[in-house]
Amino acid sequence: MKVEPQPTPDRKAILPTGSGTTDLHLRQRTITPISTDAVPVIEAINVSKAFGATTALVDVSLKAYKGRILALLGDNGAGKSTLIKVLSGVFPPDRGELRFQGELVNFTNPAQARQCGIATVFQDLAVCELLSVTRNVVLGREPQKGIGPIKWLDIKSADEMARSALHRLGVRWERGLEERGINISGGERQSLAIARAMFFGSSLLVLDEPTSALAVRQAGRILDHIAQARDQGQAVILITHNFRHALSVADDLTVLAQGRVAANFRRDEIDLDELTDLVARVG
Numbered sequence: 001m002k003v004e005p006q007p008t009p010d011r012k013a014i015l016p017t018g019s020g021t022t023d024l025h026l027r028q029r030t031i032t033p034i035s036t037d038a039v040p041v042i043e044a045i046n047v048s049k050a051f052g053a054t055t056a057l058v059d060v061s062l063k064a065y066k067g068r069i070l071a072l073l074g075d076n077g078a079g080k081s082t083l084i085k086v087l088s089g090v091f092p093p094d095r096g097e098l099r100f101q102g103e104l105v106n107f108t109n110p111a112q113a114r115q116c117g118i119a120t121v122f123q124d125l126a127v128c129e130l131l132s133v134t135r136n137v138v139l140g141r142e143p144q145k146g147i148g149p150i151k152w153l154d155i156k157s158a159d160e161m162a163r164s165a166l167h168r169l170g171v172r173w174e175r176g177l178e179e180r181g182i183n184i185s186g187g188e189r190q191s192l193a194i195a196r197a198m199f200f201g202s203s204l205l206v207l208d209e210p211t212s213a214l215a216v217r218q219a220g221r222i223l224d225h226i227a228q229a230r231d232q233g234q235a236v237i238l239i240t241h242n243f244r245h246a247l248s249v250a251d252d253l254t255v256l257a258q259g260r261v262a263a264n265f266r267r268d269e270i271d272l273d274e275l276t277d278l279v280a281r282v283g
């Protein structure tokens with residue numbers, strides 16, 4: 001995808017005149033404006049990223065705040081996954097900067113972002129198929145025991161951590177914790193990945209299409225978990241193609257189109273019809 005420079009569309013210029021109302025199951029309280037002195041948990045400032053001749057992001061700025069869910073929307077190829085990979089240390093931006101809790105950061109790998117408390121559930125890699133349920137939950141922070149320099153996984157503590165993480169999420173796990181990721185369903189994988197992110201008390205939870213492969217009830221459960229993470233004070237960035245899902249949990253919405261920010265809204269400034277129309281127009 002080639003992107004030609006173009007001004008960011010004005011909200012009023014791209015919104016349709018009439019606006020419908022849609023009855024959505026809202027999982028949230030009244031949406032308050034972001035206070036002017038609040039420091040974003042993560043902030044991207046004029047981030048650009050290209051892959052060879054393909055321009056994925058152009059001058060993208062975005063802020064995610066504690067206790068708020070930011071829905072990141074846009075058509076296929078809009079740059080959503082690339083943006084959250086930059087935020088999660090998968091690759092550095094070509095230009096622009098990242099600030100974590102107001103401090104400039106230069107992540108060179110995902111482990112550095114994780115150490116800052118950025119927990120990301122990637123679109124294509126939510127769960128390690130060869131690892132057990134327990135190993136998937138404790139991944140990256142495995143409890144160890146050992147003698148001198150020789151260390152090994154403390155299975156008992158790890159199982160307790162996994163059980164407690166799943167319990168806190170309200171996930172009833174009937175099968176053994178030794179079950180491998182390859183044997184569990186898409187919904188269970190997402191629950192597990194979110195359990196992992198929540199369990200480690202991350203300050204920012206980033207979810208790339210967590211509900212895309214799920215049945216209605218399962219998707220509802222995941223959205224409840226996401227709202228729960230927000231209510232526990234985490235900042236959340238949620239990528240989804242499902243506008244209902246976005247509108248049912250989000251506090252703020254950002255629409256990307258062809259690698260640029262096309263619009264920013266607070267949830268109470270837009271409804272389903274307007275959002276659908278907007279994404280269709282700018283995509």
Ligand SMILES: Nc1ncnc2c1ncn2[C@@H]1O[C@H](COP(=O)(O)OP(=O)(O)OP(=O)(O)O)[C@@H](O)[C@H]1O
Pocket residue numbers: 001051054055056074075076077078079080081082083123
């Ligand atoms: N690793 C990569 N190498 C080359 N090009 C890439 C790479 N990752 C993404 N791109 C390109 O960058 C652009 C943005 O892709 P990205 O995956 O960020 O889009 P997206 O908004 O997440 O789309 P989708 O909704 O389909 O997941 C696309 O043109 C894509 O082909």
Ligand SMILES: [Mg+2]
Pocket residue numbers: 080081082123208
């Ligand atoms: Mg993507």
